[in-house]
Amino acid sequence: MKQAIIEFFKLQIVTIIFWILSFCLFITIRYFEVGTEGGKAFVSNYDEVIPITEWLHFSVLVGALVGFFYGIIEFISDKLLIYKFSTGLLILIKSIVYLVLLLLSTSFIVGLIEVQIDRNLPSEPGWWIQNKVFWLVVLYFNICSLIFSFLKIAKENFGHGVLINQLIGKYKKPREERRIFMFLDLQASTTIAEQLGHYKYSQLIQQCFYDLNTVINKFDANIYQYVGDEAVLSWTFDKGIKQNNCVELFYKFQNKLVKNQKIYLKKFGLLPKFKAGLHGGTLIVTEVGTIKKEIAYHGDVINTSARIQGECNKYNQNLLISEYLLRKLNLTNYKIESIGNIALRGKEEELNLFSINT
Known part of the structure; x- marks a missing residue:
């Protein structure tokens, strides 16, 4: 619940800022059309230009108001509708909702303009049907x-931050970074797949990764990739060790599954359990591909993490x-036991592994 509230307020901040900037851009462009048919809206009684400020x-x-309600609709659709409708259909549904809200809010906005800026605007019933400015706003909004x-x-x-890094070309050339990786895999996956069948099994994985x-x-x-019933998670080194994030996430996820066990038992007849391997260090990060681009990690760290799991x-x-x-961690609240020096598949040197339990 706490995390949902945090996500809601983060989304509200983003949507409000986005729509304030969007409406400021729209007003600025329209303002400098004074003298044209559109620009007349920025003239009081058509004889005095109203300052752009x-x-x-x-x-x-207006941007703050629109952003507030826009954020609410986006949050509701993300939490309740995103797994019920396709992305295209969801965008269409939201566009219709936004159009209705624009129509309902028009009277308030028109009244606000008349009070604050001393500009008479049409307000008779159905005025918006043939009003070019209104449909221009609708088009711009969409x-x-x-x-x-x-x-x-x-x-x-x-994934978080990847799009920005690709836009600025951060990884066009290979870069060295310190990162932590977790390979998270469903236990007894083959047995469960045979028990449920491929369709129900796919639904199980979908539900598990939703909870994750x-x-x-x-x-x-960050989620680096999904591979079948396995998820590969990644942290920058500092964020991963901060407050033991890389370990705390695993047990928070396990607790989430237990919390939702009634749903899993009712729908699938079992409670899924996951196993994970953790390792960190220095590796290479680079952008690969042309038809499909991806940020890829190369090095011993990611291979070793998979072998540990x-x-x-x-x-x-x-x-x-x-x-x-x-x-690098401070796991005073966990039971740590040495497994010993293990010869991992594909590695010449043995690696000292430890188990972590609550």
């Missing part, structure tokens, strides 16, 4: 809304971590 002040108020939706979808598909996504932001994690079944553990990363 007054219009910008008005656009800030374009801005599509831009916002595109940026939001791009962020969700690329509800907790990752709290622990500053592969040892969980062998030693009957839910979470294994390398000694190197363990020494």
